């Protein structure tokens with residue numbers, strides 16, 4: 562089975578994490594985000610993946626290689642200019658099989674694609690959209706179905722008065738090649754706004770699912786995805802790594818303080834005496850936490866150093882940062898790569914600090 566993954570978006574809502582690393586390869590727990598998607602696809606018989614890239618395509622290719630690490634063939638296609646969700650597919654047309662999957666490249670899910678493909682075959686659909694319930698459908702594509710799962714209408718980014726159901730498109734489609742005949746070439750085309758409406762009543766079906774599903778496009782949801790992976794709420798390979806005590810401590814870690822599960826501590830992590838890491842923590846390779854510091858509900862990427870008595874909670878800290886003694890960081894803050902925060906600062910309220918910025922001692926009490 563073939564799959565096309567759309568990864569052409571700039572990931573602006575995940576800045577500053579995506580200022581230096583393209584969204585598909587932003588690390589999530591212990592692997593590039595898109596690796597979860599490749600593993601999920603491989604489990605459902607996908608062996609040929611086309612990544613439809615825009616922004617920083619070369620670095621995506623450098624991280625993922627030819628796909629052999631994931632047991633599939635991986636190819637990359639770069640549009641000359643952003644073509645939108647259908648235009649990008651059209652641009653890859655010469656590589657596509659008679660039937661294939663198409664995925665938005667920013668979702669974490671374990672939807673049963675095998676059952677979705679089986680329904681697609683049973684109904685004779687041209688396109689079958691996986692559907693999941695969400696609390697607030699306004700940021701998604703809203704779908705109404707009839708009793709046979711045929712789509713009655715598709716409303717992209719519905720306004721409040723249009724929302725009377727919670728079933729939205731999960732960004733995972735089974736498509737027959739003939740759908741491409743509806744896409745004009747050489748221009749930007751949205752599959753949601755320009756193609757699905759043409760297929761309503763003409764082969765567009767929904768596949769409702771109650772599987773785990775999350776669009777990881779914002780810092781809050783990135784943290785939620787991290788916690789859900791290490792709590793085992795979504796089926797991933799990480800769950801096996803964590804074992805029954807939900808704690809993974811890699812080799813060469815030096816644990817003088819406490820690690821409270823669920824937690825992942827990578828190679829060379831150091832947690833000093835009186836410090837604690839967890840629960841709900843991921844510490845990348847070589848992260849060091851000095852005496853009496855606390856890190857909980859947080860992601861701290863490779864090589865970051867956290868000073869004595871510092872407190873990090875509900876935040877994301879990219880690689881190579883330095884956090885001074887007694888500094889407190891909480892409440893959805895995101896620090897980009899190589900940020901230095903001096904001693905005795907308090908940073909909260911979802912602040913985002915861009916790569917390489919330095920904040921002196923005692924400069925911020927947010």
Ligand code: GDD
Nearest residue numbers: 567568569570613643644645649665666667701702730776
């Ligand atoms: N190659 C390419 N070119 N990829 C693109 C382009 C483009 O011009 N524009 C967007 N993409 C990719 C993004 O990188 C992302 O993986 C996917 O297409 C969807 O784009 P988003 O910008 O994330 O869309 P959204 O989240 O607002 O809405 C979409 O996803 C929802 C589910 O998360 C829609 O498909 C909704 O209908 C759906 O409910």
Ligand code: MG
Nearest residue numbers: 665667776778
């Ligand atoms: Mg999205």
